[in-house]
Amino acid sequence: MKPLSTTVSLVVLGALLAAQPATAQEMRARLGHVFATNSPVDQASKAFAQCVSEGTDPAISITVFPDSQLGGDEAIGRDLSRGGIEFAFLNPGSLTGLDPLLDIHYLPYIVSNNDEADAIFYNPDGILQTTVRETLAKHGMRALDFFELEFRAVTNSQHAVESLEDMAGLRLRVPGSAAIRGFFEAAGSQAVTLPFPELFVALQQGTVDGQDNGASITYNSRLFEAQKFMTPINHVYAMGTITVSDVVWDRLSEEQQGVITQCANTAASDQIVANRAAQAEFIAGIEDGGVTISELSPEAMQEFVDLGRSLWTGLEDIYGADRIAALRAEVGADGQ
Numbered sequence: 001m002k003p004l005s006t007t008v009s010l011v012v013l014g015a016l017l018a019a020q021p022a023t024a025q026e027m028r029a030r031l032g033h034v035f036a037t038n039s040p041v042d043q044a045s046k047a048f049a050q051c052v053s054e055g056t057d058p059a060i061s062i063t064v065f066p067d068s069q070l071g072g073d074e075a076i077g078r079d080l081s082r083g084g085i086e087f088a089f090l091n092p093g094s095l096t097g098l099d100p101l102l103d104i105h106y107l108p109y110i111v112s113n114n115d116e117a118d119a120i121f122y123n124p125d126g127i128l129q130t131t132v133r134e135t136l137a138k139h140g141m142r143a144l145d146f147f148e149l150e151f152r153a154v155t156n157s158q159h160a161v162e163s164l165e166d167m168a169g170l171r172l173r174v175p176g177s178a179a180i181r182g183f184f185e186a187a188g189s190q191a192v193t194l195p196f197p198e199l200f201v202a203l204q205q206g207t208v209d210g211q212d213n214g215a216s217i218t219y220n221s222r223l224f225e226a227q228k229f230m231t232p233i234n235h236v237y238a239m240g241t242i243t244v245s246d247v248v249w250d251r252l253s254e255e256q257q258g259v260i261t262q263c264a265n266t267a268a269s270d271q272i273v274a275n276r277a278a279q280a281e282f283i284a285g286i287e288d289g290g291v292t293i294s295e296l297s298p299e300a301m302q303e304f305v306d307l308g309r310s311l312w313t314g315l316e317d318i319y320g321a322d323r324i325a326a327l328r329a330e331v332g333a334d335g336q
Contacts, residue, residue: 029062029086029248032070032079034094034196036220040278041240042066044147044271045089048242051263056256062087068197074098074176081140083247090141090243091149092132094196096176101135104128104319106179108235108308110331114276117237120330122146122272127326131319132241140246144264147271149238150279154231155218156210157203160294161231164303173199173211178318180212182311183235187304203227212236215282216275224286231294233304242268 031049035041042064049062070076070085073094079085081098093103105128111117121128133143154161156170168188174180181191192208202208203226210227211218212235218224242264249257287293296304316324 027060027086027248027251029060030065030070031062031087031089032065032076032085033089034068034073034076034091035066035089035217036222037066039066039220040216040271040275041089041147041149043274044267047270048087048089048263048267051266052260055259055263060252060256060260072195072197074195077139077141077243080243080245083140083245086245086248088243089147090241091175091238092136092143092241093177093180093238094175096178098139099135100178100318101131101320103175103177103179104131104323104327105239106175106177106236107312107315107319107324107327108179108183109305110327111237112234112305116331117148121237121239123330126330127323128239131323136241136243137246142244142246142249143241144244144261145242145268146239147242147268148275149240150214150216150275151232151234152212152214152236152238153218154210154212154233154235155223155227155229155291157206157226157228158209160229160292161233162294162296163300164307171209173202173208179311179315180236182315183308184212186307186311199223200226214238215279215286219282219285224289224291227291229294230286230291231296233296233301235304235308 031045033041033045045064045066049064052060052062070079073091074097076085076088077090077095077098080088093106095102105121111120120126123129129146136143154172156172158170159166161167164187167184171190171192172184173194174184174191176193181193184191194202199211200221200223203211203223211223213223218230244260283293312324
């Protein structure tokens with residue numbers, strides 16, 4: 001039998017060695033997301049996977065699983081947090097079951113156009129990215145970069161939405177977001193929380209009248225096939241995160257981490273450009289599918305904006321008064 005001191009020393013040495021990141025870690029990784037095959041997000045995820053493989057020559061090989069094949073965002077997020085999935089293109093706004101702070105960027109009418117979105121949402125030092133990064137980190141996930149999920153619209157099967165009053169009575173599927181739910185309830189709609197993978201069937205069967213997503217997701221996920229009307233009310237601009245599990249990240253060498261970070265930066269930037277360039281195509285495809293698209297008048301839009309901004313103070317208990325104050329300062333919003 002070894003002396004006790006020797007046994008303890010070996011145990012400690014083994015633990016220290018196990019904690020060290022590999023210098024050239026080989027990995028066969030999975031990347032999951034909920035977005036449709038060949039959508040701008042899916043294309044970006046495949047470009048990211050190829051970039052990582054080529055940059056690590058090819059010690060790290062990533063297989064992409066689109067279309068919720070590995071589950072919805074929350075299921076993917078939980079698997080990431082424990083290392084069951086290595087990478088994901090996540091919609092953090094759908095992870096509120098994990099942490100309510102992850103949809104702070106869903107506060108209604110933070111921005112109203114792409115230039116404002118670029119300044120507020122894609123500012124790495126801004127309150128939105130800082131909050132999402134820090135909150136994901138608390139749950140064992142690292143946000144490598146942020147990509148675009150676009151401005152959200154309302155679609156439904158009942159009637160055209162041309163004013164705030166037209167929202168009354170609509171039964172709308174929403175993500176698990178206190179901000180979005182509160183906005184639609186204040187507008188007189190009935191908000192129903194459903195995981196994204198269940199949405200198409202819910203629309204098809206009439207379980208809900210409609211939903212809120214942008215043109216890209218509505219088109220690429222074929223949601224328009226079960227809808228008759230669409231109005232870009234632009235109540236929320238959403239962004240996603242290119243995310244890696246901390247369990248995985250800590251096993252990688254600094255060189256591999258650098259390659260992955262650079263690949264994420266490139267994939268995110270390219271996806272934003274591609275998504276915006278394709279917006280007209282998505283809208284045209286939705287119209288060709290028989291959906292009537294309504295545009296709000298400036299007066300009607302202002303009604304929506306006023307309602308949305310008025311709800312921020314009531315959400316301070318969820319997102320923190322200090323964070324909302326910081327966001328107001330960034331966007332120049334008044335103290336409604």
